[in-house]
Amino acid sequence: MKHKISITVNGAVREAEVESRLLLVHFIRENLRLTGTHVGCDTSHCGVCTVHLDGEPVKSCTLLAVQADGRSVNTVEGLEQGGKLHPMQAAFTEKHALQCGFCTPGMLMTTSALLERNKNPSELEIRQAISGNLCRCTGYLNIVKAVQYAAEKMARPS
Amino acid sequence: MIPAQFDYHRAGTLDEAIGLLTRYGTEAKVLSGGMSLLPMLKLRLGSFGHLVDISRIAELEYIKEEKGVVRIGAGTRQATLERSALIKSKFGALADALPLIADPLVRNRGTIGGNIANGDPSNDHPAIAIALGTELVARGPKGERTIPANRFYKDLFVTDLKVDEILAEIRIPLPPPRSGSAYRKLKRKTGDYAVAAVAVQVTLNANGAIERAAIALTNVGPIAIEAVEAQKSLVGKKPDEKTLTDAARLAAKAASPSADRRGSVEYKQEMTRVLALRALKAALERAGGK
Numbered sequence: 001m002k003h004k005i006s007i008t009v010n011g012a013v014r015e016a017e018v019e020s021r022l023l024l025v026h027f028i029r030e031n032l033r034l035t036g037t038h039v040g041c042d043t044s045h046c047g048v049c050t051v052h053l054d055g056e057p058v059k060s061c062t063l064l065a066v067q068a069d070g071r072s073v074n075t076v077e078g079l080e081q082g083g084k085l086h087p088m089q090a091a092f093t094e095k096h097a098l099q100c101g102f103c104t105p106g107m108l109m110t111t112s113a114l115l116e117r118n119k120n121p122s123e124l125e126i127r128q129a130i131s132g133n134l135c136r137c138t139g140y141l142n143i144v145k146a147v148q149y150a151a152e153k154m155a156r157p158s
Numbered sequence: 159m160i161p162a163q164f165d166y167h168r169a170g171t172l173d174e175a176i177g178l179l180t181r182y183g184t185e186a187k188v189l190s191g192g193m194s195l196l197p198m199l200k201l202r203l204g205s206f207g208h209l210v211d212i213s214r215i216a217e218l219e220y221i222k223e224e225k226g227v228v229r230i231g232a233g234t235r236q237a238t239l240e241r242s243a244l245i246k247s248k249f250g251a252l253a254d255a256l257p258l259i260a261d262p263l264v265r266n267r268g269t270i271g272g273n274i275a276n277g278d279p280s281n282d283h284p285a286i287a288i289a290l291g292t293e294l295v296a297r298g299p300k301g302e303r304t305i306p307a308n309r310f311y312k313d314l315f316v317t318d319l320k321v322d323e324i325l326a327e328i329r330i331p332l333p334p335p336r337s338g339s340a341y342r343k344l345k346r347k348t349g350d351y352a353v354a355a356v357a358v359q360v361t362l363n364a365n366g367a368i369e370r371a372a373i374a375l376t377n378v379g380p381i382a383i384e385a386v387e388a389q390k391s392l393v394g395k396k397p398d399e400k401t402l403t404d405a406a407r408l409a410a411k412a413a414s415p416s417a418d419r420r421g422s423v424e425y426k427q428e429m430t431r432v433l434a435l436r437a438l439k440a441a442l443e444r445a446g447g448k
Contacts, residue, residue: 001165020166020209021199042159043197045349047263056237056266062196063267066166067211110263131348132261 005069009034010078018065025049027065028075036076036105040134047133050106051075057113059132076105079112087157088112091150092143099137106133111147120151161199168211172297172326175212180299180322182208188324189213190233190272193264194281212324218271221245223332230328232271237262239270248332250444251289251339251357255282258341261349274307275325277315277381280351284311284382286341288374289357292330298323308374311381336362336369338444342437343376344429346420352377353420354429356409358437360392362445368392373405373438378413378430385412388434397442402435409434 006015009032016031028037028051037060040048044062051060052074060073079086088108091097098104107130114121114129121129126147127140135143166189169175179186185207189195192213198204212218218233221242228248230239239245240256259265259273259282273283274294287294287307294305299322310318319325333339343355355376363369371392373385388408395401410431417423 003166020164021161023160023200026160042200044193044264045261047261050263057263058266059263062193062264064166064192064196066168067192067213069168128257129262132263 003066003069005066007065007068007070008072010074016065020064020066022065023061024051024063024065024068024073025060027068028060028073031065034075034077038102038105040102040106045132045134046103046106047110047130048103048106050109050133052109052113055113055116057110074109076108079108086112087153088115088146088150091146091153095142095146095149097139097142097146099139103133103135103137107135107143111143111150114147115151115154119155121147123148159200159202161196162202162205164199164206165208166211167208168214170215172212172215172217172324175210175215175324176297176299176322178208178210179324182210183321186210186321188275190275191235191268192272193260193268194272194276194278213269218326226332228330228332230270230330232275232325232327233269234271236260236265236268236270236273240265249290249330249339250441251286251341251359254341254440255286255343255355255357258282258343258345264349270328271325274310274328275317275319277311277313277317279311279314279379279381280377282341282343282352282355282376285355285357285374285376287328287330288382288384289359289372290330290333290339291359291372292328294325295327295329296320296323297326302326304329308384314380333359334361336364336445338441338446340437340440340444342433342440344433351420354378354413354415354426354433356430356433356437358434358441360397360438360441360445362397362442367394367396368401369394371405373409373434375409375413375430375434378415378426380414383412383414385409385434388412397438402438402442405438406431406435 038048040046187206292307339359361370415426
């Protein structure tokens, strides 16, 4: 069975005809060629496939593309606005919050969504928020620092 | 990993979803949050000809208090429950459990109805529903019927729901004064299922003796287990150390775990005992007993 779907991806309406079983992450990577969203464990544990669905972080490997029909999806490519890095991306750079970088897109999507909901999260809240995103380099310390730094920057943009 | 072929159907209303289930019978599977179903399909542990997506049915997402009962729409997300002041203030067991279910991203999609109706003994809501005296409302082509949570589970992944029925609502009675509930869960890491977990609700009488006790166990048998003997042992007694220790031992006896990479049978039974004791103490403290 084929479905005509229309998804607003990073602000642009994208239309396609997809099979029922096509996963959202494959639609994003293979149909739209937005390869910033990664596939890791493929069983909804690691979080590298995290995207925003109507603003909420979700694991796109565990969602069908057809389920996102009519909704808005933001990927890591959508964080940068007008050639300017999102404060979270700038903070990850500043605080060296990545080593191999494989988990980074998912981390950015989860933590940017966290700051939308909670402007000033505690260290515990940050750690809980990223508990569904695995960093195999175990770079959590700098990731937490980056989120704190981004929260400060967003509260007081210099 | 890519699931085997199926046809996806998005239901706009509950009646439409029931109509689709009636049409496709055993070939159909309800898709709610999909947090268990999609991994299962991807791993090819199961396959269905038709998925009936109920996740866009607005009438299935609500939390309301009415006449001494908290009514939760089956499509309510775990994250919504986690943020609900009503849920947190009335049901300590749910306040304990919700932050420990899967991970925050999964809780943004996963629903309480899916967690209960999936019939997976490693899910947390079944035992909690049993301990809180929850009633489950099933809707089918002939209308509505109510099933007590402790009679809902028949076997591993087998529930009382008929093929054309959908779990529509979860009804949790507000506990009487001097009640408290708690959930204690041991898991190896975020995102893992419980090694074992125990849900407890207790009610004390005016003299501080236990008037009513409910204890249910997660992931130590083919279904969520109501620890009936442990419950009975508590009624009418003052909650002293010996009473609680004995009840925890009886709760562990009710467990029938199997050995896997989360531990041996003996380990899981012992953890059930420890968690039962901790959950009992926490529930009693919330009931004002200690």
